[in-house]
Amino acid sequence: MSVRRTLVAFLACMALASCAREANPPAAATNAPPPAVTYEAHVAAGGIEPTGGVLRNPHAGDAAVAKSGAQLFTAMNCDGCHGAQGSGWVGPNLGDGRWRYGGADAEVFSSIYYGRPKGMPAFGGVLGADGVWTLVTYLRSLPAPGEVPTESWEQP
Template sequence: MKTHRHHLSVCLPACLLVALALAGCEREQRPTKAPAAASGIADPSYAAGGRTPVSNKYEENAYAVSQGKTWYRAYNCNGCHAAGGGNMGPPLMDAKWRYGSDPGAIYSTIAHGRPNGMPAFGEHVPEDQIWQLVAYVRSMSGQLSGSVAPNRSDTLQAAEPENRRKKEKPVHEATPAAEQ
């Protein structure tokens, strides 16, 4: 009986410690609503407005980034951006960002569109899905931690997994005169 109590007194605190550590892990948490960062960027002139960049809490969550990859395929972003390498739309895997690479600028681009090609999806795509798309799009150029970026593709895509891509240093391209 004494060894049984001793075993419980050693094992129980260790098990509780492990349970608390796992409960605090947000990497795989499945969020149910848009993060607080979604407020205050409804203005499509965000990228040019000189406002403080907005953070995206979904960028810290592997499940949300994976969902963004799912939405990227489901909403046919591949139709214009291919697998991130560009086609009719600009590439998303390189360092060049015409309207800014921070989450708020990308959100604004998806929600409100851009001249000469990018349609506005804000009235058709829920806000939390746009934030998940933002997180995934940033992972395509290595802007997210490898611990949350998708590590494989479920398609026959020959590209390097997002969590192994070299982090590009974003460069803000000047907006062409025709698009101003």
């Protein structure tokens, strides 16, 4: 109940912000259900990728949408599993530049929209396509750290 009200209010703000900038298609267009997708990270039998629709992030690279996504990341409790700024807790780190299910916009979209095994809930139903794209835009804006692969305790 209050969840839906909060969401409607939040997404309405998003839509207004978008319209005000007049740089993006209206929210209604991006809220359409996504087509089936292929995952680039998978191995294709015979080297032939199956056909599927193409998902395009309508907000790609938009810093204002990324900022809204940061708020949504907290408001939708994403940080409860993935930690503050997606730094990882019981859910994986989302800021290390590495992805279980692929890190392209469309792949991250699918992970959030449909959920994943091991407990990642499907948020498509509650957020709609545009809400999910907002989160994708935020996550893709996180800077990948430089020195994560090697941890050294030796004095140089």
